[in-house]
Amino acid sequence: MSSAVTAPSPSAGTTAPVEDLQVIKRDGTLVGFDPSKISVAITKAYLAVEGEDAAGSAHIHDSVQRVSGQVVRALSRRLHAGGTVHIEDIQDQVELALMRGEEQRVARAYVLYREAHAAERARLAPVEEHPSLTVTQSNGEKRPLDVGLMKHQVREASQGLDSVDPDAIVDDAVRNLYDGIAETEVLNALIMTARGRIEQEPDYSAVTARLLLEQLRLEVGQTLELPLDLPLAEVYPKALSQLIETGIEHELLHPAMARFDLRELGGALKPERDLQFGFLGLQTLYDRYFIHHRERRIELPQVFFMRVSMGLALQEDNPTARAIEFYDLLSSFDYMASTPTLFNSGTLHSQLSSCYLTTVDDDLEGIYGAIRDNAMLSKWAGGLGNDWTPVRALGAHIKGTNGKSQGIVPFLKVVNDTAVAVNQGGKRKGAVCAYLETWHLDIDEFLELRKNTGDERRRTHDMNSANWVPDLLIERMRADANWTLFSPSDVPDLHDLYGNDFRKRYEEYEAMAERGDITLYKTVSAKQLWRKMLTVLFETGHPWITFKDPCNLRSPQQHTGVVHSSNLCTEITLNTSQDEIAVCNLGSINLAAHIVDGELDRERLERTVNRAVRMLDNVIDINYYAVPQARNSNVRHRPVGLGLMGFQDALYRQGYAYASPEAVAFADESMELISYYAIRASAELARDRGAYESYEGSLWSQGVLPIDSLDRVRDSRRKGDFEVNTEARLDWDAVRALIRQYGMRNSNVMAIAPTATISNIVGVSQSIEPAYQNLFVKSNLSGEFTVINPSLVNELKSEGLWDNVMVNDLKYYDGSVQQLDRVPDHIKARYATAFEIDPRWLVEAAARRQKWLDQAQSLNLYMAEPSGRKLDDLYQLAWERGLKTTYYLRSLGATGAEKTTPVAAPQPQVCSIDEPDCEACQ
Structure with missing residues (x-):
């Protein structure tokens, strides 16, 4: 009109x-x-x-x-x-x-x-002027504080939440206001007041999120000049078209985003899904994910999800229809793409991949070329894993200069400082992990990189490190035999060997050393080296323990190369070489969302996996590659890593304790289903789009699926060194037949990442982690947030046990219910926290997942009171159960405040285990 x-x-x-x-x-x-x-x-x-x-x-x-x-x-x-x-x-x-x-x-x-x-x-908001307080408008004029508007905003935010008190929020907020306060700060006062009540009632997290959403709407509305007096259903389509227009105009979005049918996409937006957010999730998006122009956000949440979906559908035959399909998956919280994808989808530099793995060559050009690659990849939000094993050891001969090498440590210092300097485009800290095989002569110094004592020039406090452990070391350690350390310049082929081939060649080199044919080597006790590895792991948190042989023996791509390391978060196991930087594209299923009436909804899970695999495959063709070796690798092999999050919440919804046979069985069942659907989805994509370039000769082409590849590890180990459950429930022959007919679209399909940030967005437990605590303060780049376990609160309410006394008890006992006599035992069992669970349960559940995975999983291990014996038993169990990698070892301080008398209003314990690098992949 x-x-x-x-x-x-x-x-x-x-x-x-x-x-x-x-x-x-x-x-x-x-x-x-x-x-x-x-x-x-x-x-x-x-x-x-x-x-x-x-x-x-x-x-x-x-x-x-x-x-x-x-x-x-x-x-x-x-x-x-x-x-x-x-x-x-x-x-x-x-x-x-x-x-x-x-x-x-x-x-x-x-x-x-x-x-x-x-x-x-x-x-909607009857004017109710405060008798004495005024607010200062943006033009400098003052007018009375409108308490009626405040009440309206809080009551709107509280709809459907019977456990909150809107009037109390307003009353508390007004008491903390001062005369002449800026009008824009009034809503923020309501947000801060509601936020302070989250520890008393989890529903206040939703109230706080909705008030923050109102603040966001005002900011976006002012920036894009949106008519915010209209219903959200009318505002959202305008917000989408305005975002695309403004984003393209200011070179924030790719011009191809204008080719979509924006009217149809706007009509598909579902504003009611904004109500799913908790405060931590929405604040995280606000601070770090929404596109902004001149420091002002220009995205609303559902527009954000549609923008990401459009970016992932750019090369589809019907991009508008696919964008709606992808949007429906993301905005429902059934699945979430990784952080780089959320950051960059639809932008001019659509670097959507999560992880990069490189091998460093043994010359200055290769070393500094690798450091440069680190910087370029980190700039666009990639997490890095570097294989340093080929670089010659301290004291090795340098033929070109007739001098002696300084080893790998001085170069690692440069890598450390580069990660600090190139902080992922200013959005979060750069993060890298260096890997070294445990036969390398520099292993002693490598183990001490994170120590707080010694020569600071040989310390790297800002980067991660991981041991790349061959099975032979574990065998020698168990036999209390010796272990020989070499420089790779004398034993260059060990880097590319694994299994029985490694064992044979390693023993040949030991014989050469005994004869004097190799002079630069060192013989140590395998048991003493293993003990030192565990000791520094406990003391410094590094290097992590990862296992070379199962990573390679079970790799579908062993016909094209060797897995020389994992990535920053230890879930990716892809080949690397001088010509190829391995790339992985990640996303995670919200497992908790697929538990309906206490059971796993298989049809919903199947639909989620099918769409997710397609989205991940699209990343490969859309992705911006900062270095050519990454493009070479990704286009040739097309690996993706579909993972999961919300495992702990899924257990809550089924009434299972993490430390239970039921939880282990659920880990097995759920991972088999995801594996089945994901592999089948990749084969079906191969039918439509063609198999990946290096498919022929892969384990896939030989009919060997992840569950079948367990035999290869068993055959390479001694009897009793490999004890893994191999039970299967589904008809895997049907999947094998599909692969024989069409091949696979992706060389690798699954990997379980930490999901440190995207799980916050969705509002579920992180990855496969047990609950850290039931009440604590989480600290991340967006600030500090009170986190309370809503499942526990609901159970305590049903028992008539939730009150202020319980809140203070949880604070006093650091989020634990184990010492509270009035809490029933069945609740104590289900809500045992990470440090209250025997870590062997974590390993057993991980082993059941690992048998279905073609890559690995980020597995943190928790131990309240570590000892040498406990650590030895735990990591040997991980090896026996066929795990490919482990991640952080989490432990509590040796001392703590003695709690024998009540204390007044203690604060929840601050979570300090959320390392910044956890967020680099997701």
Whole structure:
């Protein structure tokens, strides 16, 4: 209707260009002056008098142009040098212009239109002026604090949440306000007040999120000039089209994003899904994910998910339909893409991949080339894993200069400082992990990189490290035999050998050393080396323990190369070489969302996996590659890593304790289903899109699936060194037949990442982790957040046990219910926290998952009171159960405050285990 009316232009006699004017909205925010909105309002008034059939008539068009021009000229004359004008003043000028033009009937219709809108605003938020407090508007003027608006905002945010007290939030917030406070800070005061109540009632997290959403809407609405007085269902489509237009104009989004049917996409948005957010999730998106222009956000949550989906659908045959399909998956929280994908999808630099693995060559060009690659990859939000095993050891001969090598440590210092300097595009800390095989002669210094004592020039406090352990070391350790350390310059092929081939060649090199054919070596006790590895792991948290042989023996791609390391978070096991930097593209299923009425919804899980695999495969072709070796590898092999999160929440919803046979069985069952659907989905993609380039010769092409590859590890080990459950429930022959017919689209399909950040967004437990505590303060780059276990609260409520005393007890006992006599034993068992669970349960559950995975999993191990014996038993168990990798060893301090008497209002314990690098992949 209004599109037929063009905005009037002021006459040459006006003194202030209309583009210099700003309008003060009723909420005090400023927006640019838009004459077309005046035309729209006047047109509606004319049509109210003359009927909708008159739309587009020349008479109405001319009349609207005439009246609008009068209003614009009047405003321009009043504001000689530009400035601000209140929206009510503009509407007064419209009424005056209509009356002067003797359009009494139209003027009356316009007055009625204003009154109807004012009445609706009054109904929703009746004005209730505070008797003494005032607020300062953006133009500097003061007006009374509108308590009625505050009540309206909180009551809107509290809808459907019976456990919250909206009036108490308003009362507490008002008590903390001061006279003359900036009007924009009033809503923030409500947010902070609601936030402070989360520890008493988890529903306050939703209230806080909804108030933050209102703040976000105001910010985005002002930036994009959106009509926020409309229902969200009408605002969202406009917000999407405005984002795309503004993003392309300011080179924040790729021009191809304009090729979608934005009207259809806008109609597919589901504003009600904003209500799924908790405070931590929405605040994380606000701080670090939403696109912003000039420090102001220009994305609303559902627009954000649609933007990501559009970026992933750019090369689909029907991109609009696929974008809607992908949006529905992301916005439902059934699945979440990894952080780089959420950051960069649809942008000019769509670096969507999560992890990069490199091998460092043994010369200066290779070493500094690898450091440069680290910087370029880290810039665009990639987590890094570097294989340093080929670089010669300290004291090795340098043929070119006839000198001796300084070993790997001085170069690792440069790697450490590069990770600090190139902080992932200013969005989060850069993160890298260096891997070294345990036969390398520099292993002693490598183990001490994170120590707080010694020569600081040989310490790397900001990077991670991991041992790449061959099975032979474990065998020698168990036999209390010796172990020989070499420089790779003397034993270059050991780097590429594994299993029985490694064992044979290693023993040949030992014989050469005994004969004097190799002079640079060192013989140590395998048991003493193993003990030192565990000791420094406990003391410094590094190097992590990862296992070379199962990573290679079970790799589908062993025909094209060797897995020389894992990645930053130890879940990726891909080949690397001088010509190929391995790349993995990650995303995670929200397992908890697929538990319906206490059971795993297989149909929903199948649908999620099918869509997720397609989205991940699309990343490979859309991705921005900062270095050519990454493109070479990714395009040739097309690996993806579908993982999961919310495992602990899924157990809660089924009534299982983490430390139980039921949890281990569920880990097995759920991972088999995901594996089955994911492998089948990749084969079906191969049917439609073709198999990946290096498919022929892979284990897939030989009919060997992940569950079948267990035999290869068993055959390479001594009897009793490999004890793994091999039970299967599904018809895997059908999947084998599909692969024989079509091949696989992806060389690798699954990997379980830490999900440190995306699990916060979705509001579920991290990855496969047990609950850290039931009440604690989580600290990350977005600040500190009170986290309380809603499942526990609901159970305690059902038992009539949730009250302020219980809150204080949880604070006092650091989120534990084990020492609370009034809590029933069955609740204590289900809500045992990470350090209250025997870590062997974590290993047993991980082993059941590992048998179905073609890559690995980020497995943190928790031990409240570590000892040498306990650590030895735990890591040997991990090896026996066929795990490919382990991640952090988490332990509690040796001492703590003795708690024998009550304390007044203690604060929840702050979580310090969420290492910044955990977020680099997800």
